[in-house]
Amino acid sequence: MVWLLDSAAALLLLCLAMLVVGESASAEEASVxxxxxxxxxxxxxxxxxxxxxxxxxxxxxxxxxxxxxxxxxxxxxxxxxxxxxxxxxxxxxxxxxxxxxxxxxxxxxxxxxxxxxxxxxxxxxxxxxxxxxxxxxxxxxxxxxxxxxxxxxxxxxxxxxxxxxxxxxxxxxxxxxxxxxxxxxxxxxxxxxxxxxxxxxxxxxxxxxxxxxxxxxxxxxxxxxxxxxxxxxxxxxxxxxxxxxxxxxxxxxxxxxxxxxxxxxxxxxxxxxxxxxxxxxxxxxxxxxxxxxxxxxxxxxxxxxxxxxAPGQWGEPPAAKPVAGPLDVQISEAGQKKLLEIARRALEAVAAGKDLPETRLDDAELQGRNGVFVTLNKDGQLRGCIGNFRPETPLYETVAVQTQQSALRDPRFQPVQPAELKDIEIEISVLMPEKPIKDPLDWEFGKHGIIVRRGWQQATFLPQVAEHFKTKEEMLSACCRKAGMLSAMWRDPETTVLIYSAQVFGEKPAAKAR
Structure with missing residues (x-):
């Protein structure tokens, strides 16, 4: 009986050893x-x-x-x-x-x-x-x-x-x-x-x-x-x-x-x-x-x-090139008019299937690398809205590019057609530098835009979007859903909330951005 028990134990140990070897092989296989x-x-x-x-x-x-x-x-x-x-x-x-x-x-x-x-x-x-x-x-x-x-x-x-x-x-x-x-x-x-x-x-x-x-x-x-x-x-x-x-x-x-x-x-x-x-x-x-x-x-x-x-192969890293940052200034009425004209020309060109028109401006106030959202409204309804928070181009160039993006690449809408141009109003939101906040409710409703960010997921609402919500909590929850998160994720410490202000102007007032 003792021999039988020992044999059974040996058999069990052999099976366990084979299992361990099998698991090791699987782990090794999984590492390729x-x-x-x-x-x-x-x-x-x-x-x-x-x-x-x-x-x-x-x-x-x-x-x-x-x-x-x-x-x-x-x-x-x-x-x-x-x-x-x-x-x-x-x-x-x-x-x-x-x-x-x-x-x-x-x-x-x-x-x-x-x-x-x-x-x-x-x-x-x-x-x-x-x-x-x-x-x-x-x-x-x-x-x-x-x-x-x-x-x-x-x-x-x-x-x-x-x-x-x-x-x-x-x-x-x-x-x-x-x-x-x-x-x-x-x-x-x-x-x-x-x-x-x-x-x-x-x-x-x-x-x-x-x-x-x-x-x-x-x-x-x-x-x-x-x-x-x-x-x-x-x-x-x-x-x-x-x-x-x-x-x-x-x-x-x-x-x-x-x-x-x-x-x-x-x-x-x-x-x-x-x-x-x-x-x-x-x-x-x-x-x-x-x-x-x-x-x-x-x-x-x-x-x-x-x-x-390259001589010397990789050598030293490339020298850092000075890049202008965003300007925390208000755009003058003359500057606003120029940006709206650029946006209108860009909209007409891309709707007709043409490249963006080449534009060069020397106005100091239009050289900042500010974030920009361009909103297109048709008959009072949203027709496209896309922006860029960290552009590498001067403000006036960014406006043209974001007009193109809003007209052709907003996934919520079909590309803008030439027949629609006369019914579309353009609104531009020039963003001031963003900043993170520790308390996700520490911002002014209607004055600040918000960004919720968690890993690769992020979304924003412009300041004027506050008119569609009753409370900050409601706006933050909707922004989380827009980013593909659960509504309450803005409360999670792993989620970053940032705020910014924006100067908003358009061809006609009171366009409804989203």
Whole structure:
């Protein structure tokens, strides 16, 4: 009997040991991000994938002539059948070079929206060619900032990071990966994120910004021209590429806002441009469109590869450039009239399918980087209202851009049509600098606008919206719901409440902003 008990105990211990081993294996398995688009964007079978990537690199080597060791690349992320040739030219410029670390800045196409960067807590990323080890120390350092978090849904089915890995494996061999999928970024996030990335970079770091260029066609909701489509697509892309080569991040963002160019990797590009040292130079080494492949431009995506080099590699961070802040001043009646005229011209242009008119003003009071909301009202009812709290452009330019946004991109409404213009009244709210408050009720009802912010979720109500509510509590609760939070979240210590004042003026008084 004793033997039977001992045997049973031994059997139990063996089962427990097997369970522990199984759990350990599962935990180890869970620490690897498996490929999501193998067999779709690129071959799932290792030998076929290796052969295809090698062919792209060989073909690319004959096209890219770059002086010096690249420090950064801009590379497309479509299926290899479309953008593989372009990617091959970019990665041929780094083939055989030694890099300890590769930072890939990718795009959130399919995950839940969030602010900042997604970095998974995994040990490696798997491809059919094997595992790519993650630089866990660098990732841990970045995740100490609130700008970086797990945001797992952003990477679960995302292709814009994964498709680069087989090219990097074939071109570089051994390296560690810092895999980042970017969500939404505010204007002042680019410099903050670049400063954080600089902490984990050295001379042996390569940065890859993942992006396709213009997505043209009705399937993409972007068909601003129907004549000379191929010529106009390239003209649109080359305007953006020219600003990238000049390392003009704010100009690049302004260009996208003015033209509506559908460049999906705008955030990776902006972060990269913020990172580049002052003496970095870029070279466009490949450009074509998917429409070129089939000679059909009804739906077309553009692909461009850009290589950056710099004497001394990464060297010192770029010198900080002085930027004007918001002005805490009241706009004169003359200034108000000019801003309303700019908004009206912008509205008429974008409703007709044209670019924003070019405007230059020297008025000192219109140069501040103040937040702006432009409200469109039709027959006393809201027709569009979008704003920007932290613009990088002077006030008069911001008014034009936000008029365009309110007319075309308010998700609550269809784009404004030319026939509506005569019935639309424009109201402009120029925001004074915002400030956080400890007591969420410590503000003046009807005088202050409010912002509720919790992680990536945030919303605002302009001061004049108070007329729709009876109490501060009611207005705060509604603002929370607008941000996608529970009504009472403004009471939570983790939620930040900020207030600001605004100077409001319009073509006609008493327009109802929301």
């Amino acid at each position: 991000r498996d490929p999501a688009v193998a067999g779709q964007f690129y071959p799932a079978e290792a030998a076929e994938l290796k052969k295809q990537v090698a062919a792209f690199l060989v073909a690319g080597a004959g096209k890219a002539k770059v002086e010096g060791k690249p420090i950064a690349l801009i590379v497309p992320h479509a299926g290899y059948a479309y953008s593989g040739r372009c990617a091959g030219v970019a990665y041929a410029t780094v083939k055989g070079q030694a890099y300890k670390r590769v930072i890939v800045l990718a795009v959130n196409h399919r995950g839940m929206p969030f602010r900042g960067g997604s970095i998974l807590s995994v040990d490696a990323y798997r491809t059919p060619l094997g595992n790519v080890p993650v630089d866990k120390a660098a990732c841990a350092t970045l995740r100490e900032s609130e700008l970086f978090g797990e945001h797992a849904s952003a990477q679960r089915m995302e292709h814009s990071l994964e498709v680069h890995l087989p090219f990097l494996q074939e071109a570089l061999g051994a390296f560690q990966l810092v895999p980042i999928v970017l969500g939404d970024l505010a204007d002042d996030d680019y410099a903050a994120m670049a400063a954080l990335l600089r902490k984990v970079m050295d001379q042996d770091t390569l940065v890859v910004a993942s992006t396709d260029f213009t997505h043209y066609g009705r399937n993409f909701g972007f068909a601003p021209f129907e004549d000379k489509v191929r010529e106009n697509i390239e003209k649109l892309d080359k305007g953006a590429i020219d600003l990238i080569l000049r390392r003009d991040g704010p100009g690049f963002s302004k260009y996208l806002a003015r033209t509506g160019a559908t460049i999906c990797g705008r955030c990776p590009i902006r972060v990269l441009l913020q990172l580049l040292p002052d003496k970095a130079t870029g070279q466009l080494v490949s450009y074509y469109t998917s429409g070129d492949e089939a000679n059909d431009y009804r739906h077309s995506v553009s692909y461009g590869a850009i290589v950056f080099t």
